[in-house]
């Protein structure tokens with residue numbers, strides 16, 4: 001199995017820090033203790049997101065509206081997941097991301113070991129046809145497992161990025177987040193976030 005990208009391990013915020021923050025920012029364990037499924041490390045992105053939210057004035061805006069009573073439903077909720085398993089549930093947050101990796105077939109000869117098909121949890125997403133991997137991207141969740149197990153590099157990762165989601169919520173009127181962008185770059189995460197924050201400050 002190929003090595004995953006190295007992780008910068010950092011402690012999570014303390015309960016005291018969380019209580020007074022106008023944001024609820026959750027990262028999966030890929031950014032703290034590490035995880036073998038990681039595609040992107042969520043911790044440095046979470047740090048930049050928190051800084052950007054402050055720069056955009058969102059924290060002050062939320063605190064002013066709270067008038068000293070900062071309740072959980074008032075907080076701007078963010079979840080960052082290192083892979084499509086999406087453990088911290090970005091689909092139900094105001095802003096969320098999950099790591100993605102798009103597999104492609106190469107010209108390297110496939111030995112038809114079927115390891116890629118066996119490890120894939122999305123039936124039909126990868127098939128071996130005429131000794132070559134063929135992908136159905138309508139089924140593939142871009143998790144990179146098939147490329148990880150392929151012994152011949154007949155499958156490689158063409159592009160890594162993140163799925164960017166926004167405006168999901170639970171509560172009285174629950175709603176799954178809209179998928180804003182797939183395989184986004186890090187800069188694109190922050191561009192989308194700025195627009196989401198602008199909208200949130202007008203219509204929380």
Ligand code: SF4
Pocket residue numbers: 028029030035036037038039081082083084085086087088
């Ligand atoms: S979201 Fe993926 S990388 Fe993060 S903890 Fe869950 S399985 Fe691991």
Ligand code: SF4
Pocket residue numbers: 101103119120121122125126135139140141142143144145146147
């Ligand atoms: S990336 Fe994941 S979901 Fe897509 S074909 Fe490979 S193992 Fe299946």
Ligand code: SF4
Pocket residue numbers: 109110111112113114115116117128132133149150151152153154155
């Ligand atoms: S693409 Fe790789 S993992 Fe899949 S059958 Fe061929 S050699 Fe095996």
